[in-house]
Amino acid sequence: MADSELVFHTNPMSRGRIVRWMLEELGVPYRTVVQGYGASMKSADYLAVNPMGKVPALQHRGVVVTETAAICAYLADAFPEAGLAPALDDPLRGPYLRWMFFAAGPVEAAVTAKALGQLPPPEKAGFVGYGSYEQAMDTLEQAAASASPWLLGERFSAADVYVGSQVDFGLAFKSIPERPAFTAWAGRLRGREAYRRARELDDALLPQASGQG
Template sequence: MAASELVFHTNPMSRGRIVRWMLEELGVPYRAAVHGYGAEMKSPDYLAINPMGKVPAIEHRGIVVTEAAAICAYLADAFPQAGLAPALDDPLRGPYLRWMFFAAGPVEAAVTARSVGGLPPPDKAGFVGYGSFEQTMDVLEMAAASASPWLLGERFSAADVYVGSQVDFGLAFKSIPERPAFTAWAERLRAREAYRRAKAADDAVMPPTG
């Protein structure tokens, strides 16, 4: 692997779809390495990249980054010419990071807990970072409703890719409720050319069915 090469480790049935979309928004060259679930992701070679044995992961300039939110944030800063992350002295940097981490933390945790039947009873809500599923969805809806057209106003950013992917996936898999603010934002996201390119690329490497 050349020192400057960007390698993207993924599977089309994973959160790697988020990172693929991010890469397409950046418009930078990358090499996709598709890994199968099971033995392939648990192989010594891949575990040396991600000891968790899961995708997505990227290798770039000798650096390995895992976790979809971290990858999106890293890529946005690594390729500033794409304008997908506000600079450190930009007032929009705070809201950008707020929503990125809100989606990676409370939203991801609440949706997962509900999907596996692990939501806490109301009297234990204070023990989890998301409080309750309903509260988390209400705050996420507030973010979606403020996306006019994007989370940072007229400026599209990596936060739209990552947070928007949570909404997009949630609507598709019915793990988040259908609300007008969610569906309207998702429709705007799905209309982006980079989203469509990424979807086509992932769909092309989906395993055969039947």
């Protein structure tokens, strides 16, 4: 594998769908390696890439990047010509990072805790970063409501890909409430050509992925 090659480890039934969308927004060449749940993800070869034995993972320029939000942020910075991340001296860099990490931290933790029936009682809310599920959703709604049309205004960015995917998936799986700001933003995201192209590519891989163990 050449250091300059982008190698994308994924499974179409995973958060790798977010990274796929990000890659399609970039419009750069990459190679997809489908890792099946079970033996494939836990093989010695793949554990050398990601010791967690999970997808997605990215190999590029001799380094490995894991964690979906980190991969999206890395790709946006690695390919600045795509314009998917504000520069370090851009005032929009702060809001961009804020919402990326808010979705990766409080939002995902709150949604997971709710799904598992493990939300803390009100008197223990201070022990968790999201406070309460309702507080996390209300704050996320503020971000979605300000997306006109995107989180950074007229500029589409990796934050729309990552944070927007959390909303998109959440609406589909009923883990995020159907509020007008969420559904309107998700509708705009689903209309993007790269979103549709990524979905088609992953859907085409479903038979292959389901046959791997």
